[in-house]
């Protein structure tokens with residue numbers, strides 16, 4: 001059966017020459033996905049790394065290197081311009097000498113290509129940790145006006161896209177406060193819309209509507225209030241347990257007045273321990289495909305793969321990244 005979800009996104013980006021930079025240009029999973037995306041005219045990939053190394057891998061796989069833009073940061077002809085732009089962006093935080101060193105790192109280099117408008121988005125993290133992948137984006141791309149924190153959402157898909165949910169924050173904010181959690185909820189609702197998911201946001205906890213008491217529960221209850229004030233147009237409710245959020249009968253029993261309980265499509269976890277563990281359990285035990293983390297709230301799209309991702313995951317996250325650039 002066809003996955004309509006991705007067909008819609010592909011139609012949005014097809015033939016638009018969206019340039020996506022892949023800092024991990026020597027990684028076979030990246031090369032395989034980039035080739036497929038190029039051949040299907042969905043994106044124009046820019047691979048970073050040593051040109052000879054990448055060309056050898058392409059040749060070994062029977063792929064033409066002339067199909068790709070390959071840039072080696074160590075031999076980039078506009079490196080001086082990039083250094084100047086980086087020093088200006090990080091005003092007072094980096095010297096020119098240090099900038100020259102930092103920009104040899106492929107994630108910093110690729111992020112600067114996006115910042116300078118030479119690429120529409122970036123996909124990395126198949127080899128690098130999340131911290132190394134996203135730190136350049138936090139420092140250079142930064143968050144949109146009115147958003148203080150970026151966060152990482154997963155699109156969770158099962159049954160060929162018939163079941164689709166957003167889980168967040170599964171990637172970035174280790175111990176968010178109530179204001180941050182409220183922002184994560186609002187951003188996640190907006191991310192849901194990208195995938196035609198009607199957002200009904202559950203603020204998750206071990207307590208439902210006051211059934212448990214602790215500072216952790218108060219944090220989630222406060223975040224719910226703030227999120228509702230920030231965006232009264234959205235359906236957001238909490239705090240609630242996962243069963244109350246997901247199972248209609250349990251929702252009716254535990255939280256009878258809630259429109260979201262038993263009916264949620266966006267699940268906001270109280271901290272990164274629960275979010276990261278939660279998405280991996282749904283993925284590995286629940287049979288969900290986990291696509292992300294999709295970074296929310298940044299000025300331009302940067303996506304961080306899980307190191308456990310396969311070529312298909314790279315392919316799909318790249319499509320999402322290109323679609324985000326058109327939002």
Ligand SMILES: CC(C)(COP(=O)(O)OP(=O)(O)OC[C@H]1O[C@@H](n2cnc3c(N)ncnc32)[C@H](O)[C@@H]1OP(=O)(O)O)[C@@H](O)C(=O)NCCC(=O)NCCS
Pocket residue numbers: 130131132134135138139143148149150151170171172173174276293
């Ligand atoms: C994301 C992460 C790397 C940020 O780390 P950090 O140590 O706070 O980064 P830094 O202190 O170097 O801050 C870098 C910049 O990013 C900003 N920043 C940090 N977190 C941010 C966030 N969530 N949103 C927006 N900006 C953020 C800082 O304000 C700082 O800006 P400045 O240099 O212009 O002042 C860190 O929170 C982290 O490791 N999170 C967990 C990642 C992880 O392991 N996830 C599990 C696997 S997916």
Ligand SMILES: CC(=O)OP(=O)(O)O
Pocket residue numbers: 125128129130170171276292293305306307308
């Ligand atoms: C999102 C995530 O958990 O990434 P990794 O598996 O690379 O740590």
